[in-house]
Amino acid sequence: QKEVEQNSGPLSVPEGAIASLNCTYSDRGSQSFFWYRQYSGKSPELIMSIYSNGDKEDGRFTAQLNKASQYVSLLIRDSQPSDSATYLCAVLSGSARQLTFGSGTQLTVLP
């Protein structure tokens, strides 16, 4: 059973702080890892993808991957109220190459 686990939250951080979102996955053969942001009533929006161990930075977002620990995280620096959303971790694995999503972490950035 392929699983992707996230803390459901809610996670609250003050404006300007660093928000740290975590995700673990069970399938060691997983190939690619993604973070999606979903505002209430909207569709998931891809914000980061990471394929190899280490850090990947894009603006205020940094994705971190540790395949040995089966762990992927997303850091949001200088958090803004507009970052308040549910963040979904997704893992691509298996011969069918299908995405498995975590249940999401609800982030609230307080002004």
Place this chain on the structure above:
Amino acid sequence: DTAVSQTPKYLVTQMGNDKSIKCEQNLGHDTMYWYKQDSKKFLKIMFSYNNKELIINETVPNRFSPKSPDKAHLNLHINSLELGDSAVYFCASSQDFWEQFFGPGTRLTVL
């Protein structure tokens, strides 16, 4: 300019009816997907369709059937609708099973 579009946005119907949801992408991608997001916001793959190869999530009832007239379109037909089918259905597309881009969703309510 819409990359992935779906119609209708809302669908309200009675139990036992048959309905269809349409999806179109103008990204030139070769793979399309249908996802179901339930009331707890859990997003789950239903189907992926790549170069006429259909991969079905084994948990999907056979009342659900995808149909792809061409690479840019993937429709979802649902027969004999049940109360438990109420959810938001998202279409997505990607190139070669990599980064997936989602449509706006169709909120299905079965009465």
